[in-house]
Protein backbone atom coordinates (compact mmCIF):
# COMPACT_ATOMS: atom_id res chain seq x y z
CA UNK A 1 0.00 0.00 0.00
CA UNK A 2 1.20 3.43 -0.94
CA UNK A 3 -0.06 6.65 0.62
CA UNK A 4 -0.12 10.04 -1.08
CA UNK A 5 0.64 13.00 1.16
CA UNK A 6 0.27 16.59 0.05
CA UNK A 7 3.02 18.08 2.18
CA UNK A 8 2.91 21.55 0.61
CA UNK A 9 0.16 23.36 -1.31
CA UNK A 10 1.14 26.96 -1.98
CA UNK A 11 -0.95 29.50 -3.84
CA UNK A 12 -4.20 27.52 -3.94
CA UNK A 13 -7.48 29.08 -2.82
CA UNK A 14 -9.67 27.20 -0.33
CA UNK A 15 -11.95 26.29 -3.23
CA UNK A 16 -9.05 25.05 -5.36
CA UNK A 17 -7.76 22.98 -2.45
CA UNK A 18 -10.95 20.91 -2.58
CA UNK A 19 -9.94 19.75 -6.06
CA UNK A 20 -6.40 19.03 -4.81
CA UNK A 21 -7.77 16.89 -1.98
CA UNK A 22 -10.16 15.08 -4.29
CA UNK A 23 -7.28 14.33 -6.70
CA UNK A 24 -5.13 13.11 -3.79
CA UNK A 25 -7.87 10.62 -2.87
CA UNK A 26 -8.41 9.47 -6.45
CA UNK A 27 -4.67 9.03 -7.08
CA UNK A 28 -4.30 7.16 -3.81
CA UNK A 29 -7.08 4.75 -4.77
CA UNK A 30 -5.73 4.25 -8.27
CA UNK A 31 -2.12 3.55 -7.26
CA UNK A 32 -3.35 0.91 -4.81
CA UNK A 33 -5.73 -0.72 -7.27
CA UNK A 34 -5.33 -4.07 -9.05
CA UNK A 35 -6.50 -2.35 -12.23
CA UNK A 36 -3.50 0.01 -12.12
CA UNK A 37 -1.06 -2.83 -11.49
CA UNK A 38 -2.56 -4.83 -14.34
CA UNK A 39 -2.33 -1.94 -16.81
CA UNK A 40 1.23 -0.96 -15.87
CA UNK A 41 2.40 -4.56 -16.24
CA UNK A 42 0.71 -4.80 -19.65
CA UNK A 43 1.76 -1.41 -21.00
CA UNK A 44 3.20 -2.01 -24.46
CA UNK A 45 5.51 -0.11 -26.77
CA UNK A 46 5.96 -1.44 -30.33
CA UNK A 47 4.40 -4.74 -29.32
CA UNK A 48 6.69 -5.26 -26.33
CA UNK A 49 5.73 -4.98 -22.68
CA UNK A 50 7.84 -1.96 -21.89
CA UNK A 51 7.90 1.80 -21.59
CA UNK A 52 10.07 4.08 -23.67
CA UNK A 53 12.37 5.29 -20.95
CA UNK A 54 14.30 8.42 -21.82
CA UNK A 55 16.81 10.25 -19.77
CA UNK A 56 19.37 12.82 -20.81
CA UNK A 57 23.05 12.50 -20.11
CA UNK A 58 25.42 15.28 -21.17
CA UNK A 59 22.78 16.54 -23.56
CA UNK A 60 22.22 13.17 -25.24
CA UNK A 61 19.05 11.15 -24.86
CA UNK A 62 19.65 7.63 -23.69
CA UNK A 63 17.38 4.68 -23.23
CA UNK A 64 17.72 2.72 -20.05
CA UNK A 65 15.05 0.10 -20.10
CA UNK A 66 13.27 -0.82 -16.93
CA UNK A 67 10.85 -3.71 -17.05
CA UNK A 68 7.19 -2.89 -16.48
CA UNK A 69 7.38 -4.56 -13.07
CA UNK A 70 10.39 -2.37 -12.19
CA UNK A 71 8.36 0.70 -13.12
CA UNK A 72 5.39 -0.53 -11.08
CA UNK A 73 7.61 -1.20 -8.08
CA UNK A 74 9.31 2.20 -8.31
CA UNK A 75 5.96 3.96 -8.51
CA UNK A 76 4.30 2.17 -5.65
CA UNK A 77 7.23 1.33 -3.35
CA UNK A 78 9.43 4.41 -3.50
CA UNK A 79 12.89 3.86 -2.02
CA UNK A 80 13.52 5.13 1.43
CA UNK A 81 10.04 6.50 1.89
CA UNK A 82 8.49 5.77 5.24
CA UNK A 83 5.55 3.41 4.96
CA UNK A 84 5.65 3.87 1.17
CA UNK A 85 4.61 7.48 1.44
CA UNK A 86 4.57 9.63 -1.68
CA UNK A 87 5.10 13.24 -0.68
CA UNK A 88 3.85 15.80 -3.18
CA UNK A 89 4.76 19.46 -2.85
CA UNK A 90 2.38 21.52 -4.93
CA UNK A 91 2.72 25.08 -6.17
CA UNK A 92 0.17 27.11 -8.13
CA UNK A 93 1.52 29.35 -10.88
CA UNK A 94 -0.46 32.31 -12.21
CA UNK A 95 -1.73 32.35 -15.77
CA UNK A 96 -1.13 29.63 -18.29
CA UNK A 97 1.18 28.18 -20.86
CA UNK A 98 0.29 27.10 -24.37
CA UNK A 99 1.57 23.53 -24.11
CA UNK A 100 2.65 22.71 -20.58
CA UNK A 101 0.19 22.13 -17.73
CA UNK A 102 3.08 22.60 -15.36
CA UNK A 103 6.38 21.01 -14.48
CA UNK A 104 8.48 19.53 -11.70
CA UNK A 105 11.54 21.39 -10.47
CA UNK A 106 14.20 18.65 -10.41
CA UNK A 107 16.10 20.31 -7.55
CA UNK A 108 13.27 20.99 -5.11
CA UNK A 109 10.86 18.32 -6.42
CA UNK A 110 8.03 20.85 -6.19
CA UNK A 111 5.25 20.36 -8.73
CA UNK A 112 4.12 23.56 -10.45
CA UNK A 113 0.74 23.87 -12.17
CA UNK A 114 -0.53 26.84 -14.16
CA UNK A 115 -3.82 28.17 -12.78
CA UNK A 116 -5.55 28.31 -16.19
CA UNK A 117 -4.80 24.62 -16.70
CA UNK A 118 -5.72 23.70 -13.13
CA UNK A 119 -9.15 25.26 -13.57
CA UNK A 120 -9.85 23.83 -17.01
CA UNK A 121 -8.74 20.27 -16.18
CA UNK A 122 -11.28 17.68 -15.10
CA UNK A 123 -10.59 15.91 -11.80
CA UNK A 124 -9.33 12.94 -13.86
CA UNK A 125 -7.10 15.27 -15.87
CA UNK A 126 -5.59 16.90 -12.80
CA UNK A 127 -5.06 13.52 -11.15
CA UNK A 128 -3.28 12.37 -14.32
CA UNK A 129 -1.06 15.49 -14.20
CA UNK A 130 -0.04 14.63 -10.62
CA UNK A 131 0.75 11.05 -11.65
CA UNK A 132 2.83 12.38 -14.59
CA UNK A 133 4.79 14.71 -12.31
CA UNK A 134 5.29 11.95 -9.70
CA UNK A 135 7.06 9.99 -12.48
CA UNK A 136 9.37 12.98 -13.02
CA UNK A 137 10.13 13.01 -9.28
CA UNK A 138 11.30 9.42 -9.69
CA UNK A 139 13.63 10.47 -12.52
CA UNK A 140 11.61 9.30 -15.52
CA UNK A 141 11.66 11.74 -18.38
CA UNK A 142 10.55 12.50 -21.91
CA UNK A 143 11.45 14.99 -24.60
CA UNK A 144 10.30 18.55 -24.08
CA UNK A 145 8.61 18.80 -27.45
CA UNK A 146 5.70 16.49 -28.35
CA UNK A 147 6.83 13.38 -30.21
CA UNK A 148 5.21 10.05 -30.92
CA UNK A 149 7.67 8.32 -28.58
CA UNK A 150 6.68 10.61 -25.72
CA UNK A 151 3.35 8.81 -25.48
CA UNK A 152 5.27 5.69 -24.48
CA UNK A 153 7.40 7.39 -21.86
CA UNK A 154 6.72 6.55 -18.23
CA UNK A 155 5.29 10.01 -17.35
CA UNK A 156 2.86 10.10 -20.28
CA UNK A 157 2.07 6.37 -20.16
CA UNK A 158 1.34 6.40 -16.43
CA UNK A 159 -0.57 9.67 -16.81
CA UNK A 160 -2.79 8.10 -19.45
CA UNK A 161 -3.40 4.92 -17.42
CA UNK A 162 -4.30 7.07 -14.40
CA UNK A 163 -6.65 9.27 -16.39
CA UNK A 164 -8.44 6.32 -17.96
CA UNK A 165 -8.98 4.60 -14.60
CA UNK A 166 -10.12 7.88 -13.04
CA UNK A 167 -12.83 8.24 -15.70
CA UNK A 168 -13.96 4.66 -15.08
CA UNK A 169 -14.39 5.19 -11.32
Ligand SMILES: [Zn+2]
Nearest residue numbers: 132136142155
Ligand atom coordinates in the same frame (compact mmCIF):
# COMPACT_ATOMS: atom_id res chain seq x y z
ZN1 LIG B 1 6.48 15.83 -18.20
